[in-house]
Amino acid sequence: MSIIFYNEWKGFLRNKLFLFFISFFVILLFIVTFFGIVQNNKQIKSQNDAHSHIRAQWDEMNPSNPHSAAHFGTYAFKPNSILNSLDEGVNAVTGLVLRLEGHKQNEVAFSEASQSLTVSKFGKFKVSLLFQFIIPLFLIFLAFNIYTSEISSGRLKLLLVQGNSLRKIVFAKVFSLLSLATILLLFTILAQCLFNFSNIELDQVIRLNVFFWSYFIYYFIIISFTVLLSLILKKSTSALSLTIITWLLWTIFLPKTIGNFTESLTPLSTRIELTEKMKEDRSKGIDGHNPFDDRKKELEEEVLARYDVDSISDLPINFAGILMQADEEYGNKVWDKHYGDLYENLETQKRNYQFSGFINPFASLQSLSMASAGTDLFHHLDFLNAAESYRRYFIKTLNNEYAFGGSRTGERGWKASNEFFRSIKDFSYKEANFLSILSKYLIDIFCLLFWGMSLVVGINFFSRKELI
Amino acid sequence: MNISVFLFEFKHFIRSKAKLFSYIFFMLLCGFSIYNGYEIMHKQINTIAEIKDKQELEFIQITEWLENKKGPEDKPWVNVEDPYWSIRYTPSYVVKNPSALFPLGIGQSEHFGFYKKVTRWSSTYDSDMVEEISNYERLINGNIDFSFLIIFLLPILLIILTYNINGLEKDLKFNKLISIQNNKINHWIFNRLLFYLLLLLLSVDILILGVGLFNDEFYSTQSLFKLVLISNLYIISFSIVFYFINKNARSSSSVAFKMISIWLLFCVIIPGSVHQYVSFKYPVNYMTDFLDVNRKQTYEVFKLDNIDLYDILMEIHPELVQTKKAQEKTLDNQLIRRSISTIINQMNIDAANEIEIQNEDKNNLIKFSYFFNPVSYVQNLWSSCTATDYYSYRKFRLEIEESVLARNRLIVLELWRNNKVDKLTYQKYLGVLNNL
Numbered sequence: 013m014s015i016i017f018y019n020e021w022k023g024f025l026r027n028k029l030f031l032f033f034i035s036f037f038v039i040l041l042f043i044v045t046f047f048g049i050v051q052n053n054k055q056i057k058s059q060n061d062a063h064s065h066i067r068a069q070w071d072e073m074n075p076s077n078p079h080s081a082a083h084f085g086t087y088a089f090k091p092n093s094i095l096n097s098l099d100e101g102v103n104a105v106t107g108l109v110l111r112l113e114g115h116k117q118n119e120v121a122f123s124e125a126s127q128s129l130t131v132s133k134f135g136k137f138k139v140s141l142l143f144q145f146i147i148p149l150f151l152i153f154l155a156f157n158i159y160t161s162e163i164s165s166g167r168l169k170l171l172l173v174q175g176n177s178l179r180k181i182v183f184a185k186v187f188s189l190l191s192l193a194t195i196l197l198l199f200t201i202l203a204q205c206l207f208n209f210s211n212i213e214l215d216q217v218i219r220l221n222v223f224f225w226s227y228f229i230y231y232f233i234i235i236s237f238t239v240l241l242s243l244i245l246k247k248s249t250s251a252l253s254l255t256i257i258t259w260l261l262w263t264i265f266l267p268k269t270i271g272n273f274t275e276s277l278t279p280l281s282t283r284i285e286l287t288e289k290m291k292e293d294r295s296k297g298i299d300g301h302n303p304f305d306d307r308k309k310e311l312e313e314e315v316l317a318r319y320d321v322d323s324i325s326d327l328p329i330n331f332a333g334i335l336m337q338a339d340e341e342y343g344n345k346v347w348d349k350h351y352g353d354l355y356e357n358l359e360t361q362k363r364n365y366q367f368s369g370f371i372n373p374f375a376s377l378q379s380l381s382m383a384s385a386g387t388d389l390f391h392h393l394d395f396l397n398a399a400e401s402y403r404r405y406f407i408k409t410l411n412n413e414y415a416f417g418g419s420r421t422g423e424r425g426w427k428a429s430n431e432f433f434r435s436i437k438d439f440s441y442k443e444a445n446f447l448s449i450l451s452k453y454l455i456d457i458f459c460l461l462f463w464g465m466s467l468v469v470g471i472n473f474f475s476r477k478e479l480i
Numbered sequence: 481m482n483i484s485v486f487l488f489e490f491k492h493f494i495r496s497k498a499k500l501f502s503y504i505f506f507m508l509l510c511g512f513s514i515y516n517g518y519e520i521m522h523k524q525i526n527t528i529a530e531i532k533d534k535q536e537l538e539f540i541q542i543t544e545w546l547e548n549k550k551g552p553e554d555k556p557w558v559n560v561e562d563p564y565w566s567i568r569y570t571p572s573y574v575v576k577n578p579s580a581l582f583p584l585g586i587g588q589s590e591h592f593g594f595y596k597k598v599t600r601w602s603s604t605y606d607s608d609m610v611e612e613i614s615n616y617e618r619l620i621n622g623n624i625d626f627s628f629l630i631i632f633l634l635p636i637l638l639i640i641l642t643y644n645i646n647g648l649e650k651d652l653k654f655n656k657l658i659s660i661q662n663n664k665i666n667h668w669i670f671n672r673l674l675f676y677l678l679l680l681l682l683s684v685d686i687l688i689l690g691v692g693l694f695n696d697e698f699y700s701t702q703s704l705f706k707l708v709l710i711s712n713l714y715i716i717s718f719s720i721v722f723y724f725i726n727k728n729a730r731s732s733s734s735v736a737f738k739m740i741s742i743w744l745l746f747c748v749i750i751p752g753s754v755h756q757y758v759s760f761k762y763p764v765n766y767m768t769d770f771l772d773v774n775r776k777q778t779y780e781v782f783k784l785d786n787i788d789l790y791d792i793l794m795e796i797h798p799e800l801v802q803t804k805k806a807q808e809k810t811l812d813n814q815l816i817r818r819s820i821s822t823i824i825n826q827m828n829i830d831a832a833n834e835i836e837i838q839n840e841d842k843n844n845l846i847k848f849s850y851f852f853n854p855v856s857y858v859q860n861l862w863s864s865c866t867a868t869d870y871y872s873y874r875k876f877r878l879e880i881e882e883s884v885l886a887r888n889r890l891i892v893l894e895l896w897r898n899n900k901v902d903k904l905t906y907q908k909y910l911g912v913l914n915n916l
Contacts, residue, residue, distance in 0.1 A: 044756075051760040062766035069776050084779055089766055102616035105591065109766055111607060118607040124764045125591040126611070128842040129860050129870045131849075133622065133632060136759060137752030145748055153737050249651070249732055253498050253640065256740070260636060265509070271618035272516065280613050282527050284595070354613065361615050382617075389617050 013184045016176065020188035033150065037196055041142060045203040048097030048138050055096075059089045059108075063439075071434050075427035078414040079336055082407050085113030088399040088439050090120065093386035094211045095219055098204065099140035101387025110396075112403040112439070114340065114410070117347050120396065139200055140381055143227055144374070145263060147196060148234045151189060152255050155238040157248035158185045178475040182243065186235050186471070193231040197224055218446050219384040222453075226380035229460040233373050234259075236467035243474045262374040270375065274364040278357045290350050297342030311338050324421045332424075333415025340407050347400070355393050362389050369459025376456035376463075383453050386443045390452055394444045402439045409436050482671045485662070489675040493641070502640045503679070506633065510687055513626040517583030518695075520623070524582075524594055528575045531595055538571050539910060545569075546903055563894035563909075564818050566901045567887065572598045572913040574883050576876040579867035580695050581703055584688060585627035587868025590619055594876070600821040600891060602884045603828035604877040605770055605835060627862045630684060630711050631855060632747050635718045639739040641676045642722055645669055647732030669726050677719045684711050703865040710865070714858050751856050754849040762842040765835065773831040778824050786816045792823050797889065803896035815895055822888040829881060836874065843870065886912055 024030050066087045073081065088110040096103060107120035135141055159182060162168040171181055201220050205212055212220075237258070242251035281289070297307065312324060315334055324331045362379075369376035382388035410428075419426035493499055542560055545551055551558030551565065560566040576594040593609050596602070611619075622628065646669050649655040662668040685708055692704040721742055729735045781789070790811055793800060800806050805815055850857035863869035890912050899905065 047756060047760065051756065051763070054760065055763045058763045058766060062768045065768050066771065069772075080779075084775060087771060102620055105611075105619040106616050107607075107610055108764055109771070111771075119610050121605070121607040121610050122765065122767050123591060123610070124759070125588070126873075127765055127839050128758070128762075129846050129856075130588055130863065131755035131758060131846055131853075131856050132748075132751035133628060133859070134748050134752055135620070136756040137749065138756065141748065141752050146744060149740060149744065153733070153740075157733065249644065249648070250498070252733060252736060256636075256736070257498075257502065257640070260633070264633065265624075267621040268624045271615070271621050272623065275615055275618055280615070282523075283593070283608070283613050284527060284531060286613065358615055362617060365617065389615070392616060 013176075013180045016171070016181055016184035017188050017191075020185055021191075024188070024192070030154075034192070037142075037147065037150070038199060041139065041196060041200050042203055044137060044139055044142060045097070045200055046207060049204070049207045052092055052094065052097040056092050056094075059091055062087075062109075063089050067438050070436075071430075073430060073433045075429050076433075077424065077426065078410040078417070078428045078432075079114065079332070081428070081433060082114030082336070082410045085111055086406065086439065087111055088402065088441070090392075090395055091441055091443075093391075093443050094208050095204070095216060095223075095385040096387055097138065098200075098223060099381045099385035099387055100136060100138055101382035101385060102389060102392055103387050104135065106392050110399050112399065112406060114336070114407050115343060117343075117351070117400060117403065120399075139204075140385075143197075143200075144378065144381070147193065148231070148259060148263075149256075151193060151231060151234050152238050152252070152259060154192075155186075155189055155235045156242055156252040156255055158189070159239055159242045160246065160248040160251065163246070179472055182239060182471055182475050186232070186239055189235045190228075190232055193235075194228060197227050197231075215445055215447075219386065222380060222446065223384035226377055226384065226456075226460065229464050230373060230377040233460070233463045233467060236464075236471060240467060240470050240474060243471065262372050266368065266372040267375060267378065270365060270368040270372070274361045274368075277364055278360045280354065280357055280361075286350060286354065290346055293346045293349065294343060297339070297346070308335060311335060327421055329421075330415050330417075330419040330423060330426070331421040333411045333413070333417075333419075336414065337408060337411035340404075340411060344404060351400075355396075358389060358393065363455070366453075366455040366459070369456055370462065373460055373463045376459040379456045380453055380460070383449075383456075384446070386446075390449055391443055394449075395441055398441050399439065406436060406439075482662075482667060485668055485671040486675050489672045493675070493679075499641050502637055506629070506637045507683060509624065509633070510626060510629055510683075513624045513629050514583045514687065514691055516624050517586055517626060520586055520589070521578045521582040524578050528577060528595060531573050531575065535571050535573055535914075538569070542566060542569055543903060543906065546901065546906060561901050563891065563899055563901055566906060567891045567894070567909060567913070568600070570906075570909060570913055572883055572887065574598055574876070574880045576873070576879075579703075580700055581691065581707065581866040582868065583626065583695060584691050584707060585862050585866035585868060586623055586625045587627065587863030587866055588870060588873065589868045590614065590623065592873040592876070596880050598880060598883045598887060600884065600888050601824065602880065603770075603774070603825070604832045604880050605767065609877075609880075626687070627859070627866070631714065631859055631862065634680065634684070634715060635743050635747065636740075638676065638680065638715070638718055638722060639736065639743065641679075642673055642726060643736040643739055644732040645672050645726045645729075645735075647726070647729040647735040650729060651731050651733075666727060670723065673719060673723050673726065677715065680715055681712055684715065707862065707865050710858060710861055717854070746855050750853045754846065754853050754856065758842060758845055758849075761845060762838070765838060767835060769834055770828075770831045773827045777827060781820060781823055781827070786811050786813060789816050789820065789823065793819055793892070796822055796826050797892055800892065800896050803893070804898045805896040818895055819892050822892050825884055825888045829885070832877070832881065836877075839870075883913075 024034075066089075070086055073084070076084075090103075090106065090108045090110070092103065104124045107123045109122045110120040111118045134145060159168075162171070162181070168178075168181070172178065201224055204220065208216075238251065238255045241254050242248060245251045245254065311334070312331065315327065315331060316322065316324065319327055319329075321327055365375060366379055369379070379388065383390070413428050413432055414426075417426075417428055417432070493503075545560045546566075550560055558565050558569070560569060574596050576592075578589070578594070582589075591611050593611060596606075596609060644651075646655070646658075646665075649658050658668065659665050688704065688707050688711065692700075722739055725735055725738045725742070784792075793816070794806075805812060846856065846860075860869055864871065890909065894901075894909075901909070
């Protein structure tokens with residue numbers, strides 16, 4: 013087997029067209045990885061600048077009423093992971109800026125896709141575009157006649173006469189092509205490590221490993237599938253046509269149709285429906301800005317009893333702050349209910365889509381590729397949840413200061429100091445540790461392995477039964 | 481045109497299962513994409529209808545308040561006879577109705593909202609201007625869209641149909657025989673290719689005109705025929721390139737490889753590279769200038785003295801000088817405070833204009849790439865015909881801007897004129913607020 017493998021490589025290196033393409037891909041990967049990292053770093057810098065700019069405004073705030081400061085609010089900017097240069101995932105279509113303020117939870121806004129005309133339907137020319145669309149096609153063209161050319165040239169019989177089994181010959185050819193794809197993968201990973209050396213931590217190493225192995229298995233699937241078809245069909249042109257049709261189905265048709273299907277299985281509310289439902293539920297709670305609210309009176313009685321006084325003017329604290337926080341906590345429950353359901357539905361859709369990996373290995377690859385780059389739906393939802401947790405901390409700190417910071421009820425002009433505002437922690441988001449969310453991707457890993465194993469069985473079967 | 485070659489190709493097409501299946505499959509996909517487009521369009525139409533119904537109920541509610549209670553029960557301080565409250569409680573929505581040709585191309589519609597509730601504080605870059613709730617991962621894969629099929633998949637169908645013209649003959653080594661039987665081999669290739677070209681042109685034109693007839697009754701004739709023209713020229717351009725590849729064929733697999741490479745180059749690599757370069761040159765806008773206006777500068781305006789606010793107001797609305805309240809000797813504090821939104825709105829408009837200018841710079845760079853990036857050009861041209869491109873949504877944003885402006889102007893003028901609202905006045909308000 014190793015001799016056939018070695019011989020295949022000798023053949024590759026003698027082929028000028030092959031050498032041209034392999035050099036082309038290596039140079040292209042280098043350029044794409046380099047510019048991907050430069051562009052990503054530029055965006056990270058731009059995000060850091062925006063973040064510092066907004067925080068500086070907060071730190072420079074003059075003494076103000078804490079509740080006014082809650083309305084003034086702050087912003088959370090969605091950070092780019094350093095591996096975003098490998099696969100941009102959902103980042104081009106999600107918003108990047110989230111306003112965090114009192115009383116309401118906003119939508120993350122200003123997506124890149126909404127800032128210009130359409131350029132590319134397949135996304136930016138990043139490593140993922142090369143690895144998902146172009147290199148598989150290149151491998152298909154290398155693999156479709158790797159077996160049939162041996163038959164037509166009569167070399168297959170020679171190889172068999174020399175004592176090799178057909179199975180060994182086929183696998184040696186599959187692995188020779190796979191080793192070629194592996195070189196391209198390793199080259200990209202090395203380039204990524206080289207240009208991002210100072211930022212690579214253990215989590216990134218794990219992610220790069222997942223990235224590498226996902227593509228490795230996928231390329232094994234692509235090559236094996238093409239070779240299997242040529243084993244079955246015995247005609248290189250038929251094998252090529254069918255493989256290209258399959259490639260189209262996997263990469264273009266099925267992701268779209270199954271995406272639509274999973275969305276119809278677990279429908280999402282329209283924005284207006286969600287807003288109306290939340291508004292209705294919110295109206296059942298305390299309204300911090302409505303002095304005639306019945307629920308406010310209940311809270312007032314409860315606080316008076318707690319401090320053992322008869323009127324709110326006797327309270328040693330500022331009741332307005334307690335009221336605002338009660339309003340906030342009710343709003344949080346409403347948000348948890350509705351957005352909890354929404355996020356759950358999104359995760360269900362994603363999970364259902366992951367199962368499509370059994371018929372479309374590209375779906376599993378795409379999922380793992382985005383996951384390893386930290387740019388998939390789960391990572392985005394993690395950011396949104398982190399931003400919401402921060403918003404709660406931020407508003408609660410302000411409301412507590414308003415209630416217990418030294419003012420009394422009715423002192424609307426009371427102001428918290430600049431030191432207090434500066435003491436509030438800044439929003440800082442670090443993407444989830446990959447191992448902590450690995451379980452979410454087990455379906456994808458299983459699907460890729462399932463495809464790989466099935467193809468090994470398939471090739472074994474057809475190479476055993478093959479009649480020469 | 482050599483009829484016998486043409487007819488032979490028809491027979492070959494019918495007998496070739498792979499080609500016939502691919503064609504039928506593609507046509508079914510086109511049918512499905514149009515159906516999908518209709519579904520999205522109807523979903524939008526239904527949402528807009530719901531909004532209109534809701535809005536109607538709110539109008540009725542205010543009219544009832546004008547007759548009886550003057551405001552909601554739990555907010556006794558609200559009196560809708562005061563223009564401030566009646567205008568504040570009157571909802572106005574700006575909607576972007578889907579065009580009749582929407583099923584033929586959903587374009588960028590999934591990246592923008594199509595309705596907006598307008599208040600006096602609204603702006604065109606509010607966080608509720610984002611796209612309809614959907615799964616982000618589905619958004620990156622996109623929908624099965626008719627324009628996508630024509631622009632990106634139809635060339636692949638053309639490859640499947642034509643890759644073995646002149647290549648198979650060379651594979652099987654009877655190309656010399658063809659040369660003997662056909663005086664001009666180029667004509668023979670041309671005629672064979674022409675069959676598939678006409679088949680595709682006819683199929684695509686029937687689908688486009690069909691949607692135009694059934695959904696639009698040829699109302700948007702100009703856009704419809706523009707779509708026919710764009711699609712036909714696009715298909716012809718690919719056919720010309722493929723003709724030369726077929727003409728110089730060495731084998732069917734080399735033809736397939738070259739054709740696929742052309743497709744990859746024009747549909748994936750060039751647009752992807754331009755996209756990457758544009759992002760590099762103009763990184764994602766975090767819109768800090770806009771955020772500053774929305775937050776810091778807004779709060780600074782609130783801190784201004786009444787006299788300063790009065791001066792700014794007179795600058796924005798010089799017509800206020802003639803109003804009853806402006807003639808009074810002392811400044812009405814509440815009136816000034818209630819008019820602040822018009823100042824903020826002016827600041828929002830200026831900031832939004834800046835963003836539009838930055839976006840336009842980005843768009844100009846994209847447009848500059850069109851001469852070597854024809855696929856993106858065709859894609860945006862197509863979306864403009866179905867009113868789903870960036871500029872259609874910019875027009876929608878301008879309509880929102882006008883609506884916010886009209887609302888603020890109305891509220892300020894009515895407050896400064898010290899008018900009282902009755903049912904008749906309210907009807908006039910509705911006319912201004914909702915463009916009735």
